[in-house]
Amino acid sequence: MARLEWSREELLEDVPTDEPLFAGGVRCHGGFAGGRYVSPRTANRVPAIRSWQERLRSEGQPLVDVPRAFVPPHYPNYPQAKLLLQEGVRDPITRSLTLISIVEGFGARIRDLALPDLRREVVEDIAGTALAHLGGGLFEAHARDEAGWRDQGGHKQMWEAARDLGLAKPEIPDDVLLAMMGGNGRGERRRLFPELAPRLEESIAFLANVMIVEIFAEDVFEWAKALLGDPEVSAEPAGAPALVAHIQADESPHVEYLRTALSELRARTLRSADGKRELAGREVVDRILETQLRQIASTRPARERADVQGAIRLALDDTPAAAQLARRFESLDSGWTFPKPDDERLVLLAR
Amino acid sequence: MTRLARRARVELERGWRATRIAWTATCVWLREKLPQWWDRALGRDPDARDYSAIHLRNAEQIFRTATTLRGLLLKVCQVVGTRSDVFPPEYVRTLARAQDRVPPRPFAVIRELVERELAKPLDAVFASFDPEPLASASLAQVHRARLVDGREVAVKVQYPDIEHIVRTDLASLRRICIVYERFDPQPLALLPLLDELQKHLALELDFRREVENAERVRALFRKNPDVVVPEIDFAHSTARVITMELVAGIKANDRAGLVAAGIELDEVVQGLTSLWNQMIMGLGFFHADPHPGNVLIQPGPRFVILDFGLAKQLPKGFGLGLFELMFSMMTENEAAMVRAFQELGFRTRTGDPEEMTDELFESIRKDPIVSVPSDFVLVARVFALLSGIAHTLGGRPNTLDSLGGRN
Numbered sequence: 001m002a003r004l005e006w007s008r009e010e011l012l013e014d015v016p017t018d019e020p021l022f023a024g025g026v027r028c029h030g031g032f033a034g035g036r037y038v039s040p041r042t043a044n045r046v047p048a049i050r051s052w053q054e055r056l057r058s059e060g061q062p063l064v065d066v067p068r069a070f071v072p073p074h075y076p077n078y079p080q081a082k083l084l085l086q087e088g089v090r091d092p093i094t095r096s097l098t099l100i101s102i103v104e105g106f107g108a109r110i111r112d113l114a115l116p117d118l119r120r121e122v123v124e125d126i127a128g129t130a131l132a133h134l135g136g137g138l139f140e141a142h143a144r145d146e147a148g149w150r151d152q153g154g155h156k157q158m159w160e161a162a163r164d165l166g167l168a169k170p171e172i173p174d175d176v177l178l179a180m181m182g183g184n185g186r187g188e189r190r191r192l193f194p195e196l197a198p199r200l201e202e203s204i205a206f207l208a209n210v211m212i213v214e215i216f217a218e219d220v221f222e223w224a225k226a227l228l229g230d231p232e233v234s235a236e237p238a239g240a241p242a243l244v245a246h247i248q249a250d251e252s253p254h255v256e257y258l259r260t261a262l263s264e265l266r267a268r269t270l271r272s273a274d275g276k277r278e279l280a281g282r283e284v285v286d287r288i289l290e291t292q293l294r295q296i297a298s299t300r301p302a303r304e305r306a307d308v309q310g311a312i313r314l315a316l317d318d319t320p321a322a323a324q325l326a327r328r329f330e331s332l333d334s335g336w337t338f339p340k341p342d343d344e345r346l347v348l349l350a351r
Numbered sequence: 352m353t354r355l356a357r358r359a360r361v362e363l364e365r366g367w368r369a370t371r372i373a374w375t376a377t378c379v380w381l382r383e384k385l386p387q388w389w390d391r392a393l394g395r396d397p398d399a400r401d402y403s404a405i406h407l408r409n410a411e412q413i414f415r416t417a418t419t420l421r422g423l424l425l426k427v428c429q430v431v432g433t434r435s436d437v438f439p440p441e442y443v444r445t446l447a448r449a450q451d452r453v454p455p456r457p458f459a460v461i462r463e464l465v466e467r468e469l470a471k472p473l474d475a476v477f478a479s480f481d482p483e484p485l486a487s488a489s490l491a492q493v494h495r496a497r498l499v500d501g502r503e504v505a506v507k508v509q510y511p512d513i514e515h516i517v518r519t520d521l522a523s524l525r526r527i528c529i530v531y532e533r534f535d536p537q538p539l540a541l542l543p544l545l546d547e548l549q550k551h552l553a554l555e556l557d558f559r560r561e562v563e564n565a566e567r568v569r570a571l572f573r574k575n576p577d578v579v580v581p582e583i584d585f586a587h588s589t590a591r592v593i594t595m596e597l598v599a600g601i602k603a604n605d606r607a608g609l610v611a612a613g614i615e616l617d618e619v620v621q622g623l624t625s626l627w628n629q630m631i632m633g634l635g636f637f638h639a640d641p642h643p644g645n646v647l648i649q650p651g652p653r654f655v656i657l658d659f660g661l662a663k664q665l666p667k668g669f670g671l672g673l674f675e676l677m678f679s680m681m682t683e684n685e686a687a688m689v690r691a692f693q694e695l696g697f698r699t700r701t702g703d704p705e706e707m708t709d710e711l712f713e714s715i716r717k718d719p720i721v722s723v724p725s726d727f728v729l730v731a732r733v734f735a736l737l738s739g740i741a742h743t744l745g746g747r748p749n750t751l752d753s754l755g756g757r758n
Contacts, residue, residue: 026686026687026690027686072392105678108681108682141681146676146680147679147684148682148683148684148686148687149682149683149684150683150684150685150686151685151686152684152686153684153686154684156678157687172671172672174635174667175631175633176671177632177670177671177674177754178629178633178634180754181625181628181629181632181753181754230661305722324538
């Protein structure tokens, strides 16, 4: 069997490159080897994830996944965004790309997740799994990828550079941060398994949430590559989408290690907080994942869509032929509807 | 009293204040330094010495000077009294008393000023007026009262001679800063900070501006039921008197009181951070003096914000720049941190950004910041005050959560 144990330093190790990546004048992570882009910290991380997945497969366990049919398309979609840019309505697109960069940066929070001692919470041995390596390099690599580290920029800076290249360094709307603020840190997730230690349930929910968001991001990458690569509206139709493609490549290990860790938990047995009961990991992980998926795939995108629509309408009101433009804009809507939280098809797929 | 005599009295007072401040500063400095020099002369490690008795003596002297002279020194004490994370506990415990336990001015002085400002006898406006103040602070004191129409109000009254006192104290502090910087180089230049303080104190002394600020903050949070800004009674407010709705609450740093009321301390810490982050980074206009006497907590928690004397409109792009700075610090991205510092307007002596990258703060020590963007001074003060409250409550705010990183 392939190697299953890796040190933190090994999981953070870079593949040697010939040329560094510069984006918008900022030295970023990763680089180029033989003319091809190489993602950061993948010298051992990618083979390690592959070996943990192989182990799962050899044990007859599936890898959890999210139904692609329920991945909400980015709003506004590519034709709508292109129309706005062509008509000089730039703020909604600038705001959208800026928020994407900030949200990516917030991905660094994963290094602050206080995991419980999984060796005590899980009945079976977890040695040689992704689970055992979360706090031992996987979270740190993820955090560094998203927000940058030391003298290197990460995805946050790469998205900013892609925005500035494609939209020729646009002015950032004043309200861009306010769109993200407003919460005061209160409000807790509903407990689904009160018999489990709270920190264990919170950690599983957090991992599930990040995995779903990472998978949903696939559509954002395609949208950004199409828009920023369109010579009719992009100032840098080659450079800007190339940066997005690099980010997309970097994100792949994130999705894979999260799927692997959740699948490993799913294949095991969890101890209740009082140590008197045992719960099937499958029951716990599936229910938490489905609950998260229903919440993220329905409530949140609908709310975000409403916010973006409001901002776009405001921007359109400023243009001379606002009503006509609004009609053209709406006619380009993809017609995609968000699943309802009780949609029976919204179930976890394990393959 | 003739004009000349008045002038002479003012000059004498000014001289006395300056001398007292200089004397206090010298005593404090020598009490700290002499034992260090002595230890070094005897080949002992000065850091091994127990300084608690010296700190306590210094703090008591500073507090005595501040409460005798009032004015600007009290303001400085208020800030130090909230920084349990920076200053020794002897200073914090002693100087925290400056927040609202300053000896009040006699009621006769207050009554005269209120009647002059409102151009009416006190009884014509108020059914009752408590001669004992609810709180007395550096620039003003607050009295509970009831208007003739029955409304319970708080009346904030500016001390009559405060403008002159502040001017004198600023001059004294400026001289002290110059001497301190010469004998004991600081990592951060003190004089630019003092320039800023001077600018903002002038704004704080105009109560009409304070009323405008309160209305603006109320408008910003009109959709947030967790934020309470007392209603202003415009008919009975002037440049030196503000009459406002009386709102109850527990002081933000009253740990025992908050616990007794069943209020979660973590929620208070997180809520305060979130509110001020929204004001500073999201809205671009903020209350710049959130010391514990200015923020009351009600069950919920709901946040009662008082005293809008110091508030500031930030320039375009400042909020995003500050966000980038905080974000880069929290995510250990030094290159982004340096870029954010530069975008915010920081300049070092050499102007070379590379100097800042490796060991940022060591570099600042070697290459002091000589130009601090003015807005940053007030923002830094806000975070210092909030950090002091958080430390007292035993909480640590999750800044990324409050910035919107919550999923």
